[in-house]
Amino acid sequence: MELEDIGRRIDQKTAQLAVIGLGYVGLPVACEFARAGFTVLGVDVRADRVAQINAGRLPMEGKEPGLAELLAQVVESGRLRAAVEYGELADCDVVLIAVETPVDENHRPQYAALRTALANLGPVLRPGALVVIESTIAPGTMQGLVRPALEAATGRPVNQGFFLGNCPERVMPGRLLANIRQMNRVVGGWTPATAQIMVRLYRQVVSGDLDPTDCLTAELVKTAENAYRDVQIAFANEVALLCESMGGDVWQVRDLVNKSPGRQMHLPGAGVGGHCIPKDPWLLIANAGEGFAPRLIPAARAVNDGMPLHVADLVVDALRERGKGIAGARALVLGYTYLENSDDTRNSPSADLVQRLAQLGADVRVHDPYVEEYQRDLYARAAGCDALVLMVRHGEYQGLDLARLQGLVATPILVDGRNALDPEQVRAAGWVYRGVGRGA
Numbered sequence: 001m002e003l004e005d006i007g008r009r010i011d012q013k014t015a016q017l018a019v020i021g022l023g024y025v026g027l028p029v030a031c032e033f034a035r036a037g038f039t040v041l042g043v044d045v046r047a048d049r050v051a052q053i054n055a056g057r058l059p060m061e062g063k064e065p066g067l068a069e070l071l072a073q074v075v076e077s078g079r080l081r082a083a084v085e086y087g088e089l090a091d092c093d094v095v096l097i098a099v100e101t102p103v104d105e106n107h108r109p110q111y112a113a114l115r116t117a118l119a120n121l122g123p124v125l126r127p128g129a130l131v132v133i134e135s136t137i138a139p140g141t142m143q144g145l146v147r148p149a150l151e152a153a154t155g156r157p158v159n160q161g162f163f164l165g166n167c168p169e170r171v172m173p174g175r176l177l178a179n180i181r182q183m184n185r186v187v188g189g190w191t192p193a194t195a196q197i198m199v200r201l202y203r204q205v206v207s208g209d210l211d212p213t214d215c216l217t218a219e220l221v222k223t224a225e226n227a228y229r230d231v232q233i234a235f236a237n238e239v240a241l242l243c244e245s246m247g248g249d250v251w252q253v254r255d256l257v258n259k260s261p262g263r264q265m266h267l268p269g270a271g272v273g274g275h276c277i278p279k280d281p282w283l284l285i286a287n288a289g290e291g292f293a294p295r296l297i298p299a300a301r302a303v304n305d306g307m308p309l310h311v312a313d314l315v316v317d318a319l320r321e322r323g324k325g326i327a328g329a330r331a332l333v334l335g336y337t338y339l340e341n342s343d344d345t346r347n348s349p350s351a352d353l354v355q356r357l358a359q360l361g362a363d364v365r366v367h368d369p370y371v372e373e374y375q376r377d378l379y380a381r382a383a384g385c386d387a388l389v390l391m392v393r394h395g396e397y398q399g400l401d402l403a404r405l406q407g408l409v410a411t412p413i414l415v416d417g418r419n420a421l422d423p424e425q426v427r428a429a430g431w432v433y434r435g436v437g438r439g440a
């Protein structure tokens, strides 16, 4: 099959599409292409997820506007079907890969899922099909891993046996569908001709700009944009810690800094989590050229990783004000996901906080309305506690009934890691208050 044949089938919506990896990225992408009129096959190693999708049920919790309805609709219409077997991919013209790409404890990329996907896809891939990596990967991975792995698994060279590209996703849980539809995308093709075909493909679902480029540039852009965010958050956190040390208020400082032209100080907080921001900076620098040792990006990671531990220090400090020690104190952590109104707990800052508090001898409980394990009644969980520690701005926590809680807790201490509550109101209600970035 020639590249232009794929282009024609895309234009006519007769191209058979597949998405490997049906998680936060792959599932909405599969749904969107199905909505656009394509027949889409989804492949995932998780049989439970595949069964749920084929039953038209969303396999994730959290607020995701429109996704549950769209999934039910495209499954019902027969446009989307999921499978665990790779054999069914043999009929596909275009295969998108959206498997997870974490880093290990030494911050090195872990491509086990990607390698498995490529190894299983290769033997069944139709000659001349287009394969697009949507997963976030370290710059140089298309060249150093994806191309050789797929050439070995297919027994055919790139541009002859198959076509290859990298179109990284920019979605954010909570707005998955809207992001896919509206956001600009970087479209990296192994050749300029491949990038043009990819532009025709993504134009079917994306209304934002589609910027064709090469694979290395696409890899660099994706990881750099998330490293940018991490560094900006680290700057905000550093100013927050400085404000605390000097009696300043970072929220007031931030408001006024941002009145200065060209300044957009990010939000400080109790830590950075999720599957992207804490690991993509490491991906960005994973293959840095010899003789270059990045300094700013690792420093920013260290600042952000330190924030949950700083929240633990605030708990200790507040307890001290009440004449209590941390050992034996009972703390209730409010929120275990990394993002408000989501069920995603990957790289959760709350996990680090819980571990630290436990190390210090505290008796730690957790509440989270979106995490099954922690869904019990908040007020019942708060009974007898010495400190409430707010780590996620879930909607449910904005309207905390402080008067009712005060009657239940043993010690009225509230530590706000997300600036979710008004400190004056909390103090006026008789609580000891500590907040990230708010000096005494």
Ligand SMILES: NC(=O)c1ccc[n+]([C@@H]2O[C@H](COP(=O)([O-])OP(=O)(O)OC[C@H]3O[C@@H](n4cnc5c(N)ncnc54)[C@H](O)[C@@H]3O)[C@@H](O)[C@H]2O)c1
Binding pocket: 020, 021, 022, 023, 024, 025, 026, 043, 044, 045, 046, 049, 098, 099, 100, 101, 113, 114, 116, 117, 134, 135, 136, 137, 168, 169, 170, 171, 172, 173, 275, 276
């Ligand atoms: N979550 C986000 O907000 C987001 C945003 C932009 C980019 N990304 C990137 O997109 C990629 C996917 O992230 P995600 O959040 O969707 O991950 P996820 O863990 O939610 O989904 C990955 C899916 O791939 C499946 N999988 C793993 N190995 C497989 C294999 N060999 N064959 C078939 N299926 C396999 C898993 O079972 C899982 O369902 C990552 O590279 C991530 O960095 C994520």
